[in-house]
Amino acid sequence: MSNPTLHFTLSPSSTQRIHESLITLSKFSESISLEARRGILILSALNSTKTASAAIHLTTNRFCITYNFSSSTDTDRFQCRLSARALLSVFRQRFLDSRDKSTAISKCEVQLEQQGPENRIAVRLLCNHGVVKTYKLTYEDVEILHAVFNRDTATARWRLGSSLLKEYMEHFSAKAEKLAISSAASEGRATFTSFTEKLVDGKDTLKQPLHTNVSLDIGNFEEFSVDDGVRVGVSLKDFTAVAWFAAILETMVEARYSVPGRAMQVAYAKDGLEAVYTLMTAQDNRISQSFGGPGSQMGRVVAVQRREPVETREETPRREMIERQESGRPPTERLESVKPSGSESTAGTIHQPTPRRETPASLAPQQNFSYRPTQQLPPMPPTPPPPPQTAPLFLYGEDEDEMDDSDREHNLFGEMDQERGSFTLGWDTTYAGNAEKGEKAVNKKKRGRNTVEDEDDDSDGDFVMPTQQPRPKGLFD
Amino acid sequence: MPSNATRERNATENISTVIQDEPEPQPVFTATSSNARQLYNVLKCLNFQSKAQIEINHDGLIVTVEDSRVMQGTAFIESALFTSFVYNPRPTSEASDPPTETFALSLSILLECLQIFTPAEPRQFSNGGQTSNNVFSPAILRSGGTAKFTYNGPGSPLFLTLAEGGDVTTCELTTYEPEMILPIPLRMEELGVKVIMKAAWLHDAIRELDNNLTDTVTLLLRPSSVPSHPSHPSHPPSAPSAPAPDFLLLTSGPLGSATVEFGKQIQILHYTEGYRFSYAFHLIKNAGRAMGLATKASVRGDSQGVLSLQFMIEGDGGGDRDRDRGGVRGTMGEEQGNMGKKMETSFLDFRFVAVEEEE
Numbered sequence: 001m002s003n004p005t006l007h008f009t010l011s012p013s014s015t016q017r018i019h020e021s022l023i024t025l026s027k028f029s030e031s032i033s034l035e036a037r038r039g040i041l042i043l044s045a046l047n048s049t050k051t052a053s054a055a056i057h058l059t060t061n062r063f064c065i066t067y068n069f070s071s072s073t074d075t076d077r078f079q080c081r082l083s084a085r086a087l088l089s090v091f092r093q094r095f096l097d098s099r100d101k102s103t104a105i106s107k108c109e110v111q112l113e114q115q116g117p118e119n120r121i122a123v124r125l126l127c128n129h130g131v132v133k134t135y136k137l138t139y140e141d142v143e144i145l146h147a148v149f150n151r152d153t154a155t156a157r158w159r160l161g162s163s164l165l166k167e168y169m170e171h172f173s174a175k176a177e178k179l180a181i182s183s184a185a186s187e188g189r190a191t192f193t194s195f196t197e198k199l200v201d202g203k204d205t206l207k208q209p210l211h212t213n214v215s216l217d218i219g220n221f222e223e224f225s226v227d228d229g230v231r232v233g234v235s236l237k238d239f240t241a242v243a244w245f246a247a248i249l250e251t252m253v254e255a256r257y258s259v260p261g262r263a264m265q266v267a268y269a270k271d272g273l274e275a276v277y278t279l280m281t282a283q284d285n286r287i288s289q290s291f292g293g294p295g296s297q298m299g300r301v302v303a304v305q306r307r308e309p310v311e312t313r314e315e316t317p318r319r320e321m322i323e324r325q326e327s328g329r330p331p332t333e334r335l336e337s338v339k340p341s342g343s344e345s346t347a348g349t350i351h352q353p354t355p356r357r358e359t360p361a362s363l364a365p366q367q368n369f370s371y372r373p374t375q376q377l378p379p380m381p382p383t384p385p386p387p388p389q390t391a392p393l394f395l396y397g398e399d400e401d402e403m404d405d406s407d408r409e410h411n412l413f414g415e416m417d418q419e420r421g422s423f424t425l426g427w428d429t430t431y432a433g434n435a436e437k438g439e440k441a442v443n444k445k446k447r448g449r450n451t452v453e454d455e456d457d458d459s460d461g462d463f464v465m466p467t468q469q470p471r472p473k474g475l476f477d
Numbered sequence: 478m479p480s481n482a483t484r485e486r487n488a489t490e491n492i493s494t495v496i497q498d499e500p501e502p503q504p505v506f507t508a509t510s511s512n513a514r515q516l517y518n519v520l521k522c523l524n525f526q527s528k529a530q531i532e533i534n535h536d537g538l539i540v541t542v543e544d545s546r547v548m549q550g551t552a553f554i555e556s557a558l559f560t561s562f563v564y565n566p567r568p569t570s571e572a573s574d575p576p577t578e579t580f581a582l583s584l585s586i587l588l589e590c591l592q593i594f595t596p597a598e599p600r601q602f603s604n605g606g607q608t609s610n611n612v613f614s615p616a617i618l619r620s621g622g623t624a625k626f627t628y629n630g631p632g633s634p635l636f637l638t639l640a641e642g643g644d645v646t647t648c649e650l651t652t653y654e655p656e657m658i659l660p661i662p663l664r665m666e667e668l669g670v671k672v673i674m675k676a677a678w679l680h681d682a683i684r685e686l687d688n689n690l691t692d693t694v695t696l697l698l699r700p701s702s703v704p705s706h707p708s709h710p711s712h713p714p715s716a717p718s719a720p721a722p723d724f725l726l727l728t729s730g731p732l733g734s735a736t737v738e739f740g741k742q743i744q745i746l747h748y749t750e751g752y753r754f755s756y757a758f759h760l761i762k763n764a765g766r767a768m769g770l771a772t773k774a775s776v777r778g779d780s781q782g783v784l785s786l787q788f789m790i791e792g793d794g795g796g797d798r799d800r801d802r803g804g805v806r807g808t809m810g811e812e813q814g815n816m817g818k819k820m821e822t823s824f825l826d827f828r829f830v831a832v833e834e835e836e
Contacts, residue, residue, distance in 0.1 A: 086732040089688030103681040120733065129678055130740025133685055137733035 062272025162246035680768035691730035782831025
């Protein structure tokens, strides 16, 4: 068996990106996994309760100056786990604090050293003043768990510029634990709410009584297709980390989810770096805050059972059409809120199953918005039948390969998409021990009804009512 | 209460009248500094322990701070740094030669008193923005006000009179009997290594190794591997015969190891093969502020493992000047520094005792 060899070189700006990636990943876990494959490098972290997973995918030909990886005979990848603390001391913030510019680094070399008994990841930082800083980090051989996410069932989706998202996130108290994202698409609003779940029981009822609602017009979103009344809760700390990194990258954040109790995927990409987060969502147990009444209409966007992410690019024009019909708002207004082509195109690349490597970064914006009927969609790659609901949440790398060998596209990004998007996430939908209700909820959703929480909600009057109800119209009208 | 500071505002009263008011027959020590900021900058470097020992002699002040008996920091403040410096040795029975006066005081409180002066950065909001345009404001002139020290011998407090613009502050700092501080001896005749480099480089290296891998840092010399430095081919090895070894700083712990290898741009003036000693990292970090402020650093280690880090701090705080270079204020500050005394240089010396290496 030959040992795998791994050697790559990073520019100072890439090194800084690694630093920022590690900061983000370290918010999820104390140990960070590194996976090297041909043409791709993945840094990932999974939190201790296995409810949140973050992965940074680095396209090596864009992100690295040089990249050499040759696998060992028995596997096509190298996987290991390192301490986040140790990694962060290597890839620390180096640019802002250096008084003397000459101490800045000029190049960063990373190498896998597997000679003799001592196996190390060696990082050599070459500085402008001739100093060489060498780190040799111990690592742990592991099988990395990847979160899987079924995009087919994730019908709710929105895309938002990272700077806006950051702006909204700044309103939330650092002490709050949860963030609820709810949609009132019929009223053209989406609401982010921070709250602390614990406060409803026990003596600490009034310890964290602050709920912060940020209600925004869905016109601020690049795209917003969430059914009316869908409301999911995620960990605020996780989501803050996600938003922090996105704001640094200045890119478009895309979230996909379905119903509470099933995972949410947040993704964004820039310059050969793609960040994908899979976050478990929970039902917002506090109180039912319905935005549309029981008889209200569905959201403007008809929930389409999408089969493959390739439809992404068609989504926007379709939605515009609907908007034109329903709200009478001139389509130009909608287009004005569209971000410039740079960020748009990079974000758009996330969901193209075609090799992103070959996708020009300067994907023309008009192409994005040109109307093409759905019927004329390019043929979609066949989707494997979703495994039973009880499928495990995390699959070992090898298992993934076996599962969809037949229809896998023979390119990397196809692989990645498949891996991330083709399998049903295995969290039980029977949330809070009420299987029937959960199932019912899903069914209702599929039939296009709204306000699942309304009926499902088990609020029985014991909960503390928020002192302020969300305004029907937001501040930014 | 160790200090007593009062601040009075009187635009018409000038400094000289305040000085006249004080009844002083013949104090043991008086010194006036018109550049309190540099004094502050230098003393701040020693602020890792609150108690400092001050020795007065004819040449200036020697301020010593020690940590755990294995680390000492010393600042040499020459009398030239003061506009006036008068030391009248007391007639004592144990007449030492040369005569010195030693007392201890709380360094952190002395620093707090010196901090009363206007900060280096002009405040935008003061006087409705008028001061930021006034070329005679202390912040622009970077004069830093004047500080007058008076000491009357054992038992008496240290009087500190600070004047800036029309503000006069008088402070009275309790002094303590000096403790016996034995200097950590560096054997100059048995030097294992002597290296001179930019202080910023050493600072960068120490910050690099400040990574929680472990609490010891090892200094060592490694036989040179000249061909392994292709990044600097322009710099030929200076030694004619055997090339000088590489100077390394190393930390190692269970999570991994980190090495900072200085290239050929530092000057290794003296070395003996196989030099290798380890030091407690938290003690080395005591010198961190000095590293950040100084322009040059000299690293010396003897055969017993005593390490001396010497730092040269130039003018109005080398760090400040570097940071401001290019800006309008920066150039004015430099001019001011040149108009005053030429190159007000202070030296700081940090000594460390090596720790046993577990190997």
